[in-house]
Amino acid sequence: MTPPGTLMLEAVEIHRDYAMAGDAVHALRGLSLAVHEGDYVAIVGPSGCGKSTLLSLLGALDRPTRGAVRHRGRDVARLDDRAATDFRLRSVGFVFQRFHLLPMLTAAENVALPMAEAGVPPRERRARAAELLAYVGLGARTAHRPTQLSGGEQQRVAIARALANRPALVLADEPTGELDARTGTEIIQLFDRLNRDGTTLVVVTHDEELARAARRVVHMKDGAIVRDERLRD
Amino acid sequence: MRVALAVASLARHRTRTALAVAGIAVASAMLLDMVMLSSGMRLSFRELLDTRGYQVRLSPKGTLPFDTEATVGDAAALVAAARAQPGVAVVAPNLGAQLVAPRGDGAVTVAALGVEAGVQGDYALREGRDAAAGELVASPAALAALGRRVGDTVSLGTGWDPQLRAFRELAPRRIVGVGRFYFLGADQPVVAMPLADLQATADGARRDRISSAMVRLAPGAEPAAVARALAAALPRVSVLTTADAVAQADERVAYFRNLAFILGSVSLAVGFLLVTTLMTVSVNERIGEIAVQRALGVQARRIVQQVVAEGLALSVAGGLLGLGLGLVTARYLDAILGDFPGLPPDIAFFVFQPRDAGTAMGLLVVAGTLAGILPSWRAARLPIAATLREEAVA
Ligand SMILES: Nc1ncnc2c1ncn2[C@@H]1O[C@H](COP(=O)(O)OP(=O)(O)OP(=O)(O)O)[C@@H](O)[C@H]1O
Numbered sequence: 258m259t260p261p262g263t264l265m266l267e268a269v270e271i272h273r274d275y276a277m278a279g280d281a282v283h284a285l286r287g288l289s290l291a292v293h294e295g296d297y298v299a300i301v302g303p304s305g306c307g308k309s310t311l312l313s314l315l316g317a318l319d320r321p322t323r324g325a326v327r328h329r330g331r332d333v334a335r336l337d338d339r340a341a342t343d344f345r346l347r348s349v350g351f352v353f354q355r356f357h358l359l360p361m362l363t364a365a366e367n368v369a370l371p372m373a374e375a376g377v378p379p380r381e382r383r384a385r386a387a388e389l390l391a392y393v394g395l396g397a398r399t400a401h402r403p404t405q406l407s408g409g410e411q412q413r414v415a416i417a418r419a420l421a422n423r424p425a426l427v428l429a430d431e432p433t434g435e436l437d438a439r440t441g442t443e444i445i446q447l448f449d450r451l452n453r454d455g456t457t458l459v460v461v462t463h464d465e466e467l468a469r470a471a472r473r474v475v476h477m478k479d480g481a482i483v484r485d486e487r488l489r490d
Numbered sequence: 491m492r493v494a495l496a497v498a499s500l501a502r503h504r505t506r507t508a509l510a511v512a513g514i515a516v517a518s519a520m521l522l523d524m525v526m527l528s529s530g531m532r533l534s535f536r537e538l539l540d541t542r543g544y545q546v547r548l549s550p551k552g553t554l555p556f557d558t559e560a561t562v563g564d565a566a567a568l569v570a571a572a573r574a575q576p577g578v579a580v581v582a583p584n585l586g587a588q589l590v591a592p593r594g595d596g597a598v599t600v601a602a603l604g605v606e607a608g609v610q611g612d613y614a615l616r617e618g619r620d621a622a623a624g625e626l627v628a629s630p631a632a633l634a635a636l637g638r639r640v641g642d643t644v645s646l647g648t649g650w651d652p653q654l655r656a657f658r659e660l661a662p663r664r665i666v667g668v669g670r671f672y673f674l675g676a677d678q679p680v681v682a683m684p685l686a687d688l689q690a691t692a693d694g695a696r697r698d699r700i701s702s703a704m705v706r707l708a709p710g711a712e713p714a715a716v717a718r719a720l721a722a723a724l725p726r727v728s729v730l731t732t733a734d735a736v737a738q739a740d741e742r743v744a745y746f747r748n749l750a751f752i753l754g755s756v757s758l759a760v761g762f763l764l765v766t767t768l769m770t771v772s773v774n775e776r777i778g779e780i781a782v783q784r785a786l787g788v789q790a791r792r793i794v795q796q797v798v799a800e801g802l803a804l805s806v807a808g809g810l811l812g813l814g815l816g817l818v819t820a821r822y823l824d825a826i827l828g829d830f831p832g833l834p835p836d837i838a839f840f841v842f843q844p845r846d847a848g849t850a851m852g853l854l855v856v857a858g859t860l861a862g863i864l865p866s867w868r869a870a871r872l873p874i875a876a877t878l879r880e881e882a883v884a
């Protein structure tokens with residue numbers, strides 16, 4: 258077990274307001290959070306407290322209304338679209354509740370897509386996609402399309418895809434939300450292994466089991482952090 | 491991988507893609523036809539005038555080309571003077587008139603052309619030989635109207651005299667050949683005879699008169715220069731080069747060109763809107779997938795490329811199909827318009843030139859590319875987090 262090291266990701270006083278007809282929704286209200294290299298952070302809290310919003314800002318899928326999001330010292334909230342996209346491509350892996358695989362591509366092609374975008378040569382992409390699918394336990398299903406896979410298998414393909422460009426950070430929003438308990442456990446074990454292998458994880462979840470597997474649990478309410486507990490180093 | 495994605499997304503909705511391609515094909519067929527129409531008449535008119543290598547026409551002053559009523563006198567002197575001009579190789583005078591033939595209880599009217607057999611440029615012999623004195627070359631339509639065949643004799647007069655209840659100047663003439671007349675409708679009964687024979691009709695009113703003359707130039711002679719010299723030397727006639735005649739005819743067919751331009755633009759707009767509609771629908775239903783790609787780090791410009799490439803692929807596929815379809819419909823339309831009474835048989839409205847196909851394809855490719863840009867731009871701009879959230883709700 259590698260203890261949390263240097264600071265990797267830092268949200269500083271971030272606000273996210275959604276302009277609505279009438280008054281604005283304040284999804285995040287001056288939230289600050291620091292995540293260190295190698296850490297495994299679970300973010301929990303009641304529905305609507307701003308967990309997904311926070312994760313989007315950490316991964317530069319969205320911009321804060323105010324505040325900074327620093328990744329290894331660089332404010333990714335200030336990047337232009339091109340640079341932000343490149344940041345997502347090379348530095349972050351995303352895992353979504355609904356898997357979001359591209360239906361017309363095979364498992365291997367889904368995993369290879371971010372590598373193609375990053376300019377990895379075809380041979381190397383194929384080899385690495387096969388390797389990653391084997392890592393998540395789907396070595397035999399590389400040629401299958403998402404519709405031919407179960408939910409748990411699709412989520413494992415999505416995790417393999419998140420790892421395509423060897424990001425140091427993986428962000429997951431309710432990765433077990435669509436899965437039954439047993440399949441969920443498999444995903445939790447996979448995350449465990451991922452973290453032990455050195456990947457920094459930030460996981461939003463309602464899943465008690467998943468939250469217990471993390472090293473640190475951050476409790477949110479009404480757009481702010483109300484409790485921050487370290488379960489293990 | 492990009493290509494695979496574009497192909498896969500087009501293949502995902504085979505029927506829809508096929509229908510769109512068919513629609514674009516129809517629009518591009520129309521476009522091609524209109525491009526062909528816009529230049530086709532001019533081209534085929536020029537070809538018609540060039541058929542026999544006559545580059546200059548002489549006609550009585552103040553008349554339109556092909557006006558068969560007007561004539562000019564002292565024709566022999568005129569033709570001789572024209573033949574004496576430097577750069578002139580051949581002068582083919584002709585006289586147009588109408589003759590009648592008794593048929594049953596009534597009469598048949600035929601157009602008559604007086605020509606000099608050796609140099610005439612009005613018809614090509616199909617059968618038999620050229621007419622000597624007292625003889626005729628007839629068009630198939632004339633043979634049918636007169637109820638005669640080659641070798642038969644037919645009596646032709648200059649008119650019907652109601653007082654005497656008789657044909658004027660009825661004289662027997664022998665049909666010795668069948669001709670294809672370039673400048674008259676295929677359905678029009680026409681006979682050609684020696685110029686002197688026709689000039690001798692109408693009680694001397696046509697003596698030494700001609701309707702027009704066609705001039706073939708010596709090799710290397712410059713049509714415009716010879717035409718200027720002829721005009722100076724022959725003040726009683728207007729001198730028209732093929733280029734002038736085409737330009738004059740052009741003004742008269744401007745109507746067709748305007749029509750072609752408008753219908754062509756409409757076709758292009760229809761094709762453009764078809765592609766835009768399809769790509770908008772396609773982008774809308776894939777909005778979630780596009781947001782996922784963007785989240786995974788696919789650059790906005792790649793999304794634009796992908797959508798534009800799809801629109802372009804549709805346009806090119808539709809355009810190629812439309813090329814074939816356009817050629818078929820052009821032939822069909824040409825047949826319909828060609829049946830217009832009195833039109834020379836060789837006049838075509840739709841003439842295919844490779845350049846036309848290039849023009850139509852080029853316009854289509856531009857329209858197809860532009861059509862993809864708006865939907866692709868929308869796709870590339872979408873807010874990623876909000877779109878993913880909406881997808882999760884849907
Ligand atoms: N695009 C948006 N437009 C308007 N309001 C939004 C938008 N996204 C989020 N919100 C609002 O912001 C608040 C926080 O939403 P968020 O999705 O971050 O909550 P959450 O903690 O992830 O909830 P859940 O556990 O249900 O997923 C909610 O009140 C939500 O309605």
Ligand SMILES: [Mg+2]
Binds near residue numbers: 308310
């Ligand atoms: Mg959420």
